[in-house]
């Protein structure tokens with residue numbers, strides 16, 4: 001279904017052309033603090049909480065859903081936080097085109113689209129190609145945080161992350177239902193209220209790992225179609 005597109009004019013919203021012109025995120029934030037990325041921020045519940053806890057880090061919140069971006073911008077503005085910027089952009093496109101090697105101190109992926117049917121699973125964001133890209137972009141000791149409400153996705157993600165020798169687990173088990181102080185979005189809370197667990201995976205890139213510049217997957221589009229700009 002096509003999205004209802006409305007113009008986003010918020011000062012915290014960065015159109016791709018502005019990032020291209022700036023060359024990197026540092027001039028847009030006005031400092032070169034370490035960078036963290038939330039992929040698929042929805043309406044911004046998580047990013048507001050995590051950025052408030054880490055004023056020493058800059059955060060980029062991204063989503064491909066126009067209305068979610070708009071709401072997130074409003075919430076960032078209302079929060080008064082100056083360490084978050086929002087973009088409407090696809091994750092792999094941003095990482096490939098604008099985020100370089102060792103550019104991210106943390107990546108957060110919370111409840112990504114589950115693509116529940118067997119034939120849809122190849123569309124899931126977290127797979128071995130994405131993991132190579134994430135590891136390329138992460139700094140030494142950079143965090144890869146992933147959570148899902150979907151059992152099959154939680155188990156397969158934990159399996160993928162746990163067997164990768166380039167990562168170390170920050171938790172005692174491949175995944176955990178214990179969230180501790182991990183911020184909870186309204187979306188996540190809905191499942192918790194129904195007694196359904198969240199599968200949380202928290203891993204860190206080991207020191208000194210060299211990751212080759214990732215290749216683009218077959219079929220991956222490197223630019224937005226005109227009508228989506």
Ligand SMILES: C[S@@+](CC[C@H](N)C(=O)[O-])C[C@H]1O[C@@H](n2cnc3c(N)ncnc32)[C@H](O)[C@@H]1O
Pocket residue numbers: 039040041042043045046062063064065068089090091092109110111112113125185186187188
């Ligand atoms: C199920 S929602 C979860 C939203 C949020 N993380 C939360 O917990 O409330 C998944 C979000 O990811 C976004 N999304 C899906 N694939 C994406 C991609 N490749 N790049 C950026 N955002 C994506 C969707 O538009 C949607 O807003």
